[in-house]
Amino acid sequence: MSEIFVLIEHRQEEIRDISFELLTCGRKLAEENSSKLTAVILGFNTEKIVEKIKSEVHRVLIYDNEILKEFNSETYQIVLSYLIAKENPFLFLIGHTAFGMDLCPALATQLKIPFTTDCLNIEISDNKIKVVRQMFDGKLDAKVILRENPSYMLTLRAGSFPATESNLEAEVSNLDSPISEEPDYRKFIEYIEAVAGDVDITKSDIVVGIGRGIKEQDNMTLIEDFAASIGGVVACSRPIVDSDWLPKDRQIGSSGKVIKPKLYIAIGISGAFQHIAGMKGAETIVAINRDANAPIFNEADYGIVDDLFKVIPILKEKILEMK
């Protein structure tokens, strides 16, 4: 079997956590299949990144060029399609991130490589690939078999392969970028940082998260009163921010904030993986949801299966009584 390649994701000079998870997954697959693991780094002034990746893989391939400083999927696609056509790795792994989602489908399609996205698990046998991915609002898992081919491309869900340490010594090669200019059809302009609001939800010991189960904006006072009774701040899932019922800096999840409070109470939140990514580090997790099958209960320590509009006023009373 030819090699396994991992694309290192970095942003604003930092290697992103997903890269180490991809490397852990790649190492495991390489070991199981007597293959080798290669890290591919595209960037500018990549020395520090290379230093941290060297011990993780057998080989590091670097394209260090000013035009690769920021991630631009169209620029990356030109460089990576050139590299993959030359090296023909068996498997090319990319994170299922804003970066990977923008790149993988186009890159694999251009190269006519079978691919799929958002994999939680990967199994290789007889040069065939089976993956597990989720469907139907995360309620079911699907085992999916990829079309048999000499090479494959997959994106991996963050958190599926907790990063482990490794002490390999990689052979490092610097390669010449096949292009010297960003294509005119897609130009990176800038990053725009999120604006900070009045409350920093990452600083609170108790966070009360509200989701689409709240139904109407008028009902938000119910949650505010409840949060006040327990001394917590109000945060939320994405749809609440999409509706402008709370500002963006209250959103918990992959495209919002990552919180690690002592207590997180998820109310009327289904528990999409993008939400879980932001709160699974809480010490104690409580979920209140009408649907006993909601994925949030897979992450919770305590659960109440009931109508939030019935539970919240009474729970507030009980808390005030016990204080």
Next chain:
Amino acid sequence: MEIIVCIKRVPQTAEVAVKIDSTGKGIEKDRLTFDTNESDTYALEEAVLMKEKFGGNITVISLGDEDTEDTLRIALAKGADNAIRIKAEDFGVLDGFQTSQILQSAIKTLNYDVIFTGCISTDAAYSQIGVTLAELLEIPHASLVVNFDINNERADVQRELEGGLIEHLDISLPALFTIQTGINEPRYASLIKIRRATKKIIKVIGKDELQQDEFISNSTLDELFVPPISKQVEFLTGSVGESSAKLAGIFKEKGLI
């Protein structure tokens, strides 16, 4: 400006139990309700806003069964001008790559400056069809778009990265954009408009009318199963008073209140 919007009719599974059917590869659909995929409603709204600003035409397209025509009619009621249904019944089970190729074979015969899709379908959950379609059509793309405008015949686009960070891009047209939720406030269709839309004609295209007969699949679904439990939750049962008292007791015990 010619705008195409890809929309999908999906089962609404967020709040109900989802049961695997007897084939082991699909779900029991009889008790589910179906509606436009969430991010597609934002994609359609963005198209309507662009049309209001720059003028032009909106074509909505969906690969789906006959019921999909209801979904397309709602899009017509919200401001789309034309609707196309590609008959899903002419095909067997499709993976995301095949869906992308079928959409491409229908779209390549149309005029367009901008194509909008949703950023993810809540049933298949690939987040791949928009970007794949762009590649097949050989046009540039940006995914997860949360801000969109057109200046000097180029798209001025903001895409959302992790942690709320925004990537600001400048993209030539024609191009494809996958739209993230929250970019706008999708309108509701009034009853009068829905009634008017029932009179509009939906163009239905069968497999024979696509100038391509082979659509390669990248993957096949082998089986569906209930996700293994990662953490054992303790359910607090009883009446609302009882479960709430138990929970408050746990908070007290843990020193949280």
